[in-house]
Amino acid sequence: MSQTTSHAEMQPATEGQPATKGEVQHHPIRLYLVVWAWLFILSTCSYLVDYFQLAGYLRWSLILSFMALKAGLIVAVFMHMAWERLAFIYAILLPPTLLLVFVGIMVFESDYTLLSRVTFFSAG
Structure with a gap:
């Protein structure tokens, strides 16, 4: 007996479509590289807050903002919460x-x- 599969089962899942039964959705490597780049940029900005010796509410608001953005990126992409x-x-x-x-x-x-x-x- 030969197994027949439908056309929908043979195509990989795209970003707008959920994966069908038995398929695994893979995200492009470019997405992860862009997120890593943004994490590097945000970490650099966080370091620059200390380097330029900012103080007071400005310092803490910038550090907490960068921290929240980095945590959001990690949760959304690496923990797959965006999908x-x-x-x-x-x-x-x-x-x-x-x-x-x-x-x-x-x-x-x-x-x-x-x-x-x-x-x-x-x-x-």
């Missing part, structure tokens, strides 16, 4: 976003608490 279902993407992106919102709320609350303590304890 996963939307639920998995929400599992990665939603918690840090909510944490940033809560940190922002706490910053405003801390300013109010400090102001009320200074007002209460200094009036005497």
Whole structure:
């Protein structure tokens, strides 16, 4: 008996199409090289923040921004989250976003608490 395969099963999966049963989706090597180049560029920028001796909020905001961009690239490409279902993407992106919102709320609350303590304890 000869095995017959359909035309769809013989073609490799493209970026817009999911892999059919029994196929493995391979990404072009160019994608990984571009991501490695961006990681190198972002790491260089992070190093330059220290080299130029930036200080204060500018330093920490740049370092944290570069760190978040590098982590996002690694998770998206090397952990294949860019090609996963939307639920998995929400599992990665939603918690840090909510944490940033809560940190922002706490910053405003801390300013109010400090102001009320200074007002209460200094009036005497």
